[in-house]
Amino acid sequence: MTDTDMIRAEHVRKRFGPVTAIQDVNLHVRKGEILGLIGDNGAGKSTLIKILTGYHQPDGGQLFFEGEPIHLRSVVHARSLGIETVFQDLAMIDDLPVYLNLHLNKELVHRPLPFLRRKEMRRKAREALDSIGITIGSVTDPVSQLSGGQRQAIAVARSVFSDAKVLLLDEPLAAMGAKEGGLILRLLMQLKERGDRPGHHSDCPQLQPDRRRRVCDRVNLLQHGTITFDKASKDTSVAELLDLVHAEYRL
Amino acid sequence: MATNTLIGSLVRIRELSILLVTIACAGYFALTSTGFTSLDNGHTIAQYIAPWAIVGAGEAMLLICGEIDLSAGFVFTLAPFVLVLLNNNGLPLFVALLATVVICALIGTVNGLIRTLFNLPSFITTLGMAFLLQGLSLIISNGSPVPAPADTWVRTTFGGARWSELTWALVIIAVMQIVLSASRFGIYTQATGSNPVGAAESGIRTSRVKVVNFAVTSALAGFGGILEGMRVGSFDPTNGGFNTMFFGVAAAVIGGTALLGGSGTVVGALLGALLLGIVYDGFNLTGVNANAFNVVLGVAILVAMFLNTYLSVLRRRASAVRGRT
Numbered sequence A: 001m002t003d004t005d006m007i008r009a010e011h012v013r014k015r016f017g018p019v020t021a022i023q024d025v026n027l028h029v030r031k032g033e034i035l036g037l038i039g040d041n042g043a044g045k046s047t048l049i050k051i052l053t054g055y056h057q058p059d060g061g062q063l064f065f066e067g068e069p070i071h072l073r074s075v076v077h078a079r080s081l082g083i084e085t086v087f088q089d090l091a092m093i094d095d096l097p098v099y100l101n102l103h104l105n106k107e108l109v110h111r112p113l114p115f116l117r118r119k120e121m122r123r124k125a126r127e128a129l130d131s132i133g134i135t136i137g138s139v140t141d142p143v144s145q146l147s148g149g150q151r152q153a154i155a156v157a158r159s160v161f162s163d164a165k166v167l168l169l170d171e172p173l174a175a176m177g178a179k180e181g182g183l184i185l186r187l188l189m190q191l192k193e194r195g196d197r198p199g200h201h202s203d204c205p206q207l208q209p210d211r212r213r214r215v216c217d218r219v220n221l222l223q224h225g226t227i228t229f230d231k232a233s234k235d236t237s238v239a240e241l242l243d244l245v246h247a248e249y250r251l
Numbered sequence B: 001m002a003t004n005t006l007i008g009s010l011v012r013i014r015e016l017s018i019l020l021v022t023i024a025c026a027g028y029f030a031l032t033s034t035g036f037t038s039l040d041n042g043h044t045i046a047q048y049i050a051p052w053a054i055v056g057a058g059e060a061m062l063l064i065c066g067e068i069d070l071s072a073g074f075v076f077t078l079a080p081f082v083l084v085l086l087n088n089n090g091l092p093l094f095v096a097l098l099a100t101v102v103i104c105a106l107i108g109t110v111n112g113l114i115r116t117l118f119n120l121p122s123f124i125t126t127l128g129m130a131f132l133l134q135g136l137s138l139i140i141s142n143g144s145p146v147p148a149p150a151d152t153w154v155r156t157t158f159g160g161a162r163w164s165e166l167t168w169a170l171v172i173i174a175v176m177q178i179v180l181s182a183s184r185f186g187i188y189t190q191a192t193g194s195n196p197v198g199a200a201e202s203g204i205r206t207s208r209v210k211v212v213n214f215a216v217t218s219a220l221a222g223f224g225g226i227l228e229g230m231r232v233g234s235f236d237p238t239n240g241g242f243n244t245m246f247f248g249v250a251a252a253v254i255g256g257t258a259l260l261g262g263s264g265t266v267v268g269a270l271l272g273a274l275l276l277g278i279v280y281d282g283f284n285l286t287g288v289n290a291n292a293f294n295v296v297l298g299v300a301i302l303v304a305m306f307l308n309t310y311l312s313v314l315r316r317r318a319s320a321v322r323g324r325t
């Protein structure tokens, strides 16, 4: 079982000054599997994802990638291994056009000359967005002119259209309408069917738990910085998930 | 609809409005003063704008990545004295010049490292550096001017020849604009100023981007100071300073660079410098009091800031209209 894990975290913890964001987290995602991570606001979902993507360094514990222990030095390092991320804040550069955002920090240049291949990037951006069916006016428009859902779709497209082995999505559907949300979920299912890219996606529980349950193979619940629940989706129900999340608020 | 798209596309070219204003000013002075259109006067204007454009090119890059360098004007002041010091200690003039530019880049690197390692605002960091460098310049020079090194090819090439200072300024503007708009580093500079957290999440080393831009700004300012001294024929510790720095920043801002980062162009800084130079010179020729120039400068900066914000609103509206049709 362990050797089919794409990415695994063992006893990972992280503090921010006095705040313990993550403590003793154990988590694993297999090849071709979609893991849903749910938890309250502030439970530590984003922090965990930022550790898995090399943005934060954990204070303790060990990460494994394709079975090997690994120390992720940076986002670039993680990306070079095939770990792609859609951050909760989307990491969009408002002043830059859509096509440059899609190629952010992966710009195409006329090697060996360092000049940008803008035309090629525009073409690829157009292709990428068309192939998922995201409709925006023009790829040369600055991102600041797009709606929240469109921005999110572009952020997802950016990470999907790299040759990722692991895809981390932090609240991928939060600002999306039914249409865009459906597109993204369908995209995840397609990737899964191709079997080469497992996803690991984190959601807020309030958001249509039913829809998420159909996409995910397995669900983990993160509470107060630890994982308290790990079950295959088919063995759980919406009611049970909601129950778990809301249990501690009940009088 | 047709007028709408026309206005839209005009508004989208940032530099156009400033260019129109510049041409209008030039036309006004050409009509109202004698000698404005002469080649000699063109040379005078070139002398004004070259240092502003060179310092402005660096400041534009820094402003775009969300920083500012208040010390650039004193790097401009100090560089010629470092050059003399190195030259007097046996370095050939050309080697001393290269070494001086490298030293200036190091000063900028220090600014950038203090800014990024200790997370101090660049406003404070570079203000401190400004006074430090001013003091150093006065100490090294003993507070009095020294003659520029004797005539050699170095002197002629770097400021001595009639149009050489302006030529260097134009080359610098062209190179920096290409760096900004055609290289990955240019994209990183914009991304760092527009959304520092998002840029970092995308794996862009935002601190490094800032440090490099600080280093480039200082190197350019130092080089500009040397050119200026070589042209005048004497190195003066009262040259440069806050005045040159603020004209550089003003040129960048008038040219459409956002003070809060994220957008702007280097060519804009050249146009800003050109506008300032033409107005400055025109006022001299028409005998307007130098103090009035400051009033105009102030108004120009305010109008530029206003246009910047207002035009981007117009731009958004124009493309919203386009999106709907």
Ligand SMILES: Nc1ncnc2c1ncn2[C@@H]1O[C@H](COP(=O)(O)OP(=O)(O)OP(=O)(O)O)[C@@H](O)[C@H]1O
Pocket (backbone or CB within 6 Å): A016, A019, A020, A021, A039, A040, A041, A042, A043, A044, A045, A046, A047, A048, A088, A204
């Ligand atoms: N950079 C940081 N500095 C200090 N504290 C932080 C930082 N990032 C996260 N925290 C803290 O860590 C805890 C977990 O935050 P995190 O963003 O991981 O939660 P989350 O589960 O993603 O919440 P949400 O559902 O609101 O996105 C919170 O208490 C938060 O305040």
Ligand SMILES: [Mg+2]
Pocket (backbone or CB within 6 Å): A045, A046, A047, A088, A170
């Ligand atoms: Mg979060």
